Amino acid sequence: MERGVPEEEGGGWRAVHRRLIFFGLVVLFVVQTGLTWTSSTRVAEGRGTLDEAARRGRQVYQEFNCTACHQFYGLGGYMGPDLTNVTRAEGKGPAYAKGIILHGTKRMPALGVSAAQADDLVAYLDAWAASGTYPVRAVNLTPWGTYREMHTTDDR
């Protein structure tokens, strides 16, 4: 077997540079992770936070695997509608959401959620509704391929 560190195979100073670049990237990753954990949101303080009922609602959402069909901000399964603003949307609201959770629809079976669990789920959905609006409908594109809403720091 061929041994040693021939220069043409990436030995010597080039190998050192590779390690430096690699560890530099890892350091940047750690910095970015810290920033993401601490300052990745522009939602105003106190909005979109979970009270006790909403925390229980999150547990119910996960135990019934609602994410298989539904999304928040477009993230989740695509069988059912996005739920980000369901409790505050025109023509909908908490009672509408609770009714569907308890009784289902033509496409969505009633999953056996109790009335107390449905209240907790509605509290959880309302925390999402307080955090922002989805989808973005105003299409103000920029020459750089972005849209103006993604540059702003105001709450939607």
Place this chain on the structure above:
Amino acid sequence: MTADRDARLFVLLGVGALWAGALFGVVGSWQHVVPGIFDAVPFVKARPLHVSLVVAWIFMAAVGGVYYYLPRLVDAPLHAPRLVRLHLWLWVGTGLAILGSYALGRFGGREYWEFPPWLGAVVAGSWLLLVYNFFRTAFKGKGPWPAYLWMWATGIAFFLFTFLEAYTWLWQRPDDNVVRDLTVQWKAYGALTGSWNMLVYGTSMVVMERISGDRSVARSCTAFLLFALGFTNLLFGWAHHVYPVPSAPWLRILAYAISMTEWIILARIIRQWRHTMQGAIDHRGQLVHRFLYASELWVFLNLGLALLISIPAINLFSHGTHITVAHAMGSTIGINTMILFASVFHLANDARGMPAVRVADTRWGFRLLNGGLMLFWLSLIGAGLVKGWYTVMTDLPFQQIMERVVPFLASFAVWGLVLFMGITLLAWQAVRALWWTAPRSTATTRSPVIITPPPTLQS
């Protein structure tokens, strides 16, 4: 020899997971078109069964390959061969517990890891066995690492980190908001996908080196440039998943800038297109090459799609639509599965010392898989375009938008069935090659770094 047998068992069980995962994919796709069909396995169960089994295929085939190839690449035996078996049975046990929890409707985790969170602790713990074995073995090799060892090392280390990060929701602060939580979740998922891609791309490079006998490719500046770009995107290029989420502007702009560096890779693919096509024609009679060249086509198509949907103005319309599913399917089937099938057949041939499966045995499976996938992929893009347009540009309610999408979903379900038939034929050949052919008696964990394939191997 024992570690080799366990490595083959990893791969064999991975092939079984692929077949079962594809079957649940068919069930889920038809549930989109015919509500109430397959009521015994409702969509809330079919989806996690499909996703978890396909992810299990990618990990088991890639990890089995790492355990098999690594001793040959560093010219030293695995540091702890018995831990391979422990790892295997821990995964099998955990996998069965996860499938059982889905079948019984016992969820509790988040998207993609919907099983009860304590099972995640077992997955992470068993991964530590691979971390230990990989690094202790890899450091036995002499000289600087080729690009594939860097890819495997980063894939293995970052999977553990990002998997743990995906569970930080268990320790949330009381004042935390849902947007920060969602952002961290998708940061972890984006990097996690990048981690398993590193494992698969490293495997691709290993297989190419072994079948060509050319050591220079994995040690060239280009290989390391591609590794650096892939790694940078693994670390920082995930935020296009959350452009529409009210996250901080710096996060989105950084992700946009990082994503656009992948134009370099696309430009390189286009520049080498003629060379690649000629290679594909020259090697069309060689089994492993066929899968590797097919994966190159899918890299081109899927990278093009990924670049387009990373442009925020386009992402506005594609986010939350089936275009995202097309991208996921193109990556996991078109790229990862093609590379892993190449590795599976190469590994089976190498263990046996002669061809276990020939091109003729896989011809129909290969055609159905690639042809079915192409039309399946285009159907999903069509569905996404319609859904995205009506969602952003109109106030139509969800049900009315979905009525316009249904013809594309019907096409997706039909071609998904064709795709499943292709996977079935190939999985059958893979099982035959891995299980029903005895390994050659002279194979050892100290075989030379480069095994020049016998002429018959490539047919």
